[in-house]
Every structure is written in structure tokens, then in C-alpha cells.
Amino acid sequence: MIQIEQLIMHRMKMPLKHPFTNSRRTIDEKDFYIIELVDQAGNRGYGETVAFDTPWYTEETTTTVRYIMEHELAPILATPFDHPSSFIKRCQPVRRHQMAKAAVEGAIWDLYAKQHDVPLYKAIGGTNSQVPVGAAIGMKEDIPTLIEAIQREIDHGYKRIKLKIKPGRDLQILDAVRSEFPDILLMADANSAYTLDDLDHIKQFDQFDLMMIEQPLAHDDFVDHAILQKEIRTPICLDESIHTLSDVKTAIALHSCQIISVKLGKAGGFSQAKRIHDLCAENNIQVWCGGMLEAGVGRAQSLALATLPNFTLPADPGASNRYWHQDIINPEVEINNGIITLPDKPGIGYDIDEEALQFYRTERKSIPIT
């Protein structure tokens, strides 16, 4: 039984070690919340919001997740939980707001796993504590700088490289990278930078033997992606289009993609991400765990998700030191030969580094749950 007594929202501002540029914007810091739930025995469970500060990626923002957590989700924590999966059922009056739900649900799962003395990844049904990871590299000022960045990640052991592309910054870059690294697992993410008017142009990507092209077309589209997938050999991976089980059903019915990037935040937490994972497995859709430039808590939770058996492709969330000068967990997430080994400790498996948390915290708000 989980009886929550307190919800603490820690607002955090953390500068990224390197700015991350995609087709839509450059991100140089993350403004987010660490959620801390305290139960009647004094156990603490942690979650993290992954929304950005403006709605460029999905409709949620740091401000909307805060509002929803405080005014809609905190009140439904008062009745005790038998199991974390009841949370999402109680969320029925709240449509969407997936990232707000995921942060709170993640903290409930952490509490539950700690109460049962098991690692979070085992509590959610994960089977493999060894997660292969790749590196997502933002756009760079020129090709030599990009090649250097790729080489650095390969030297650190990352098992596949994801590049960001957009019209005018695609063919030449992919050509140069493929010539320099003929054998690496390579993919490209467009964050909706193209339309079907670019069909002939996109067809040329087939020559680069990409593992996949991620979200080439509109963020909410299924029909045009299905048309595109018929015309290109490169598998399409949907990211922004996939938030719910119905989205996955639509993508399957229309043949809009061959691969899906599952993210905890987009799915609204573990319970729904698991259902998406299972439906994809039944329909031969490959899945992999995408990243959201998370700090330590969100990173640990995404990695736990990536231990489910159908996550067969390398995940995005890598070592803490790729992103942060200092992460807010202890130890930091580390990579060894392209693999992150999840700790065998109860819950998320990492301790909160209280000093780092306080250093990057801009506000702390405690809400009694009654």
C-alpha cells in the first residue's frame, strides 16, 4: 500500500554542457521539475518532468506541467495506492498532459520499488539490466566539427549515431559522415522539417543506408508518413506523432512507420509506455527508448524503461557527463563499451545528490497531500 503524505516540486535550471541544435531550435539549458513524493514511512520516490520551456516539441511546457501537477494530479494522490498502475486510471478526468502524468507516476513507481526492495527496472517487468546506448548529436557549425563529435562518441563506445537534419543541412552532411564512417549504425532525426513536397529529395537519403529516419513529416501526421514510407527504403521512425496507444494503432493500420521511439514523458508514464511497447511487439514494430536531455532522475527512469524486452535498438539516454557538468544523482550514469549497466539497488538505483540538487534549484514547493 502506498500512502503519500507530501509532494515536493523542485524547480531546476541546469545548463547543458554543449548546446543541442535540431531543425527547430537550440537548447542550451533545461528548466524542469524534480518531483519528490514522501510516503507515511518517510520513503522518498522521485520523478522528473521532461517538457521544454516552450511548446516547440510537444504542447506541454515547464509551466503547464507545473500547473497540472499542482492543481489536477496532487489531489488524486490522497487515496492510497495498491499499485502504481492505479494512478493512470485515476487520471481519467485529465486528458493528455502526458509529461505531467509521467513525472508523478515515475515517482510513485520509484516509491513502490523501494517499498518492495527491488530495482525499478525489475518492478516494471524489465528483463535486462544491460542497456545498449547510442548518441544523439546536434547540428554543428561545419562538417569537420561534426565528424570530430561523432568520432568522440564512437571512441566513448556509443553504438549508434543519430544526427539532426533539415532541408539544406542534410544530403551533404549525410554523404560526408557516411564516407568517413562507412560501417556505423547511423540515423537521422528531422523533427518534422519536411513535407511531401520534398519526396524526391528524401528519396535520396536511401543511398546512405540509414537505420531509420525519425519524424521527417508533420508532428501530428500519420497519412503522409504512410505515403512516404511506400516510396522510400529507409525505415520511418515516428517520434512526435506517438503519444498514446491509439496513435500506435493508427500508425500500424496505415503502415505509417516501421519503428517507434517510445519516451516515458510522451506516453504519460510507465503503465502506458508498457502498453505501447507490448502492442508494437505484437505487430512487429521495432521500438527504442528516446531521450529528452534528462537529468539524472529522468535518465534513470528512461533507462529502466529500456530494459523491457522489445527495446531491441540502442537507447538515446547516455552517460550523465555527455550532457551535464554535474548530474544530480550519485553515482552518475556511466557507459562501458556502449552499455549502461543499471544498478541492482531498490528504486531508480541512484541516490539524489542533495548538494547538486540545491545548487541547481531555483524554487522548492511542498504540497501536503490530505
Ligand SMILES: O=C(O)CCC(=O)C1=CC=C[C@@H](O)[C@@H]1C(=O)O
Ligand atoms: O536525450 C538525448 O540524448 C536525445 C535528445 C534528442 O534527440 C531529442 C530530445 C528532445 C527533442 C529533440 O530534439 C530530440 C528528439 O526529437 O528525439
Ligand SMILES: [Mg+2]
Ligand atoms: Mg526525435
